[in-house]
Amino acid sequence: MISKISEIHIVIFKTVRKSFAYNEGSLLAIAAPLGYGFDKFLNLVFEGIANKTLVMPVLLFAICLFTYGIVSMYDFFTGISASKKEHIISTGSPRGYIKSDKLWSSIWKFQAVIMVASLLVVFNYVFLLINFPTIAGFFQIGIPIFFMVVILFDIHSIGENHFRRYGSKPKFYTFMDEINEAVRTGIIEKIKKLF
Numbered sequence: 001m002i003s004k005i006s007e008i009h010i011v012i013f014k015t016v017r018k019s020f021a022y023n024e025g026s027l028l029a030i031a032a033p034l035g036y037g038f039d040k041f042l043n044l045v046f047e048g049i050a051n052k053t054l055v056m057p058v059l060l061f062a063i064c065l066f067t068y069g070i071v072s073m074y075d076f077f078t079g080i081s082a083s084k085k086e087h088i089i090s091t092g093s094p095r096g097y098i099k100s101d102k103l104w105s106s107i108w109k110f111q112a113v114i115m116v117a118s119l120l121v122v123f124n125y126v127f128l129l130i131n132f133p134t135i136a137g138f139f140q141i142g143i144p145i146f147f148m149v150v151i152l153f154d155i156h157s158i159g160e161n162h163f164r165r166y167g168s169k170p171k172f173y174t175f176m177d178e179i180n181e182a183v184r185t186g187i188i189e190k191i192k193k194l195f
Contacts, residue, residue, distance in 0.1 A: 015112040019153040026184040027152045028145075035145030053133070057124045057140050061117055064147035068113060068154070075154045076106050078161035085165050113150050117143060156180070 020028055042059060046052050087093070120143045127136035159173025169177070 015109045015150075016116055019150045026180050026187075027149045027156075029183045029187055030179065031145050031148030031152055035143075035148045036141055038144045038148075039141045053128060053136075054125075057121045057143060060140065060143045061121050064144055064151075065114065065117065068147055068151050069110075071151050071154045071158075072106075072110055072113075075158045075161065078158050078165065079106075082161040082164035113147075117146055120146060152176075152180075 039056075039060065042056065042063075043052070046056065046059075049055065120139050124136050124139035124143070127133070127139065155173070155176055159169045159177065162173060163169050
């Protein structure tokens with residue numbers, strides 16, 4: 001049982017690390033302004049609502065989780081489709097292309113995202129309760145930023161699945177890769193040179 005729990009922790013850590021480390025962290029550079037803007041947009045929409053500071057973290061979590069769920073399911077199904085094609089090419093049979101470890105990996109990946117985002121919500125409330133609203137605000141902004149990073153990583157994965165399945169990516173996914181590379185070379189490389 002303990003080894004299974006440690007495997008789960010490893011999957012959680014790998015999920016978060018892969019998303020944030022992809023292309024030298026360029027997804028975080030893209031997600032930060034998007035997540036910050038989304039947080040500010042919702043704050044404007046719900047301006048004047050009683051108990052807004054208590055509702056906002058849960059609202060951000062729910063909207064972002066719903067969006068991530070849709071993107072994650074599409075990633076899952078495009079991955080299955082690509083795996084089926086590769087399996088048919090390599091074995092000539094349409095049977096046996098789904099591997100149970102891959103299915104569990106997808107489930108644990110989704111669970112990992114929920115767990116990390118839930119921790120951000122919990123820390124937001126903890127700092128609200130002990131009357132540190134500025135620190136609580138950082139955790140609140142962290143919720144959509146975290147979700148944006150994992151959503152962008154899944155969008156990249158969907159593009160890779162399309163490439164595996166059809167031999168090319170639709171223009172949207174190619175455009176996303178170009179933005180990602182531009183951020184990496186234009187911002188991250190320059191920051192690395194400074195240090």
